[in-house]
Amino acid sequence: MPPESPNIPIAGMHPVTAINYPGKIAACIFTQGCNLRCPYCHNQELLPIKPGKVSLEETMAFLRRSKKLIEGVVITGGEPTIHPDLPQVIAGIKKEGLMVKLDTNGTNPDMLQCLIEEKLIDAVSMDIKTTPDKYGMLGVDMATILRSISLIGHSGVEYEFRTTVDGQICTDEDVAEIEKLTYQRPENTGFRKPFENKNIFAIVGILASLVWFLVSKRKLYWQTYWEQRLFDFEREHLPGLDFFGASQQRIQNDVEKNLILHKEMGWLQAIVYKLVLKRPSINNSMLCVPALFVLGWVGLLFSSVKPLM
Numbered sequence: 001m002p003p004e005s006p007n008i009p010i011a012g013m014h015p016v017t018a019i020n021y022p023g024k025i026a027a028c029i030f031t032q033g034c035n036l037r038c039p040y041c042h043n044q045e046l047l048p049i050k051p052g053k054v055s056l057e058e059t060m061a062f063l064r065r066s067k068k069l070i071e072g073v074v075i076t077g078g079e080p081t082i083h084p085d086l087p088q089v090i091a092g093i094k095k096e097g098l099m100v101k102l103d104t105n106g107t108n109p110d111m112l113q114c115l116i117e118e119k120l121i122d123a124v125s126m127d128i129k130t131t132p133d134k135y136g137m138l139g140v141d142m143a144t145i146l147r148s149i150s151l152i153g154h155s156g157v158e159y160e161f162r163t164t165v166d167g168q169i170c171t172d173e174d175v176a177e178i179e180k181l182t183y184q185r186p187e188n189t190g191f192r193k194p195f196e197n198k199n200i201f202a203i204v205g206i207l208a209s210l211v212w213f214l215v216s217k218r219k220l221y222w223q224t225y226w227e228q229r230l231f232d233f234e235r236e237h238l239p240g241l242d243f244f245g246a247s248q249q250r251i252q253n254d255v256e257k258n259l260i261l262h263k264e265m266g267w268l269q270a271i272v273y274k275l276v277l278k279r280p281s282i283n284n285s286m287l288c289v290p291a292l293f294v295l296g297w298v299g300l301l302f303s304s305v306k307p308l309m
């Protein structure tokens, strides 16, 4: 027996959209049926689970005809993830060379995980409907929502989290709390790839710190050279000025007066003496600062800092 063809109820489609898939010209498929009943839903006719109005064959034929004009397909609803055949349907779309973005309410993390692991989606938009304490009003277990957020955040696909302020299940005040569910790092907002930004940030930091190090090193040589010249001048023409040729003890006494280091400060005092009192100018110790920054940025580059819980 030939394998059964996948089935999914399709309520309709937009042949072309420039806004539903940021940065791409796409077609938009609306699946029939949703497992939530958001009070503000503007797709009421898509909520009942019932047969669709457009067959999958018609839809695929349309996509084949349009694939030279569009770059991707947005699958929205309703709630697409309630349909078990979604992975097969998306696989068929991807075979046509089209990218796929999924819109979801995040209530089916198992389906999300399958789509991510099978590399079937290129982007995902998840609606976060409300705060954790109000999700119960929609009959949803918050643990499923948190799992979906985490899956998406670690997926490597482009993603965005969205919310709708309706004044009932989501108020202006709720937005900050919703934001906390997804927002731990500044780059984790908007429609973007989460780890790219961290790496670019770290690479720019490494380059800037290296430039800082090299400039400081060069300045060290120049400064040493000019200090020697001034010391020679002082010794020849202004003996006893005791400025550029000041002894270590003299420098230490003068600087101590200004740093108020009369109290015993233990290891802190030892560090200050080593770094500040060694020479009254930039010295090798100061090169440690940009060097430490380089190490810090390299650490960030190779770290597994995650933007999400």
Ligand code: SF4
Residues within 6 Å of the ligand: 034, 035, 036, 037, 038, 040, 041, 042, 043, 046, 047, 077, 078, 079, 105
């Ligand atoms: S999840 Fe979307 S389609 Fe379903 S009820 Fe809410 S707004 Fe409507």
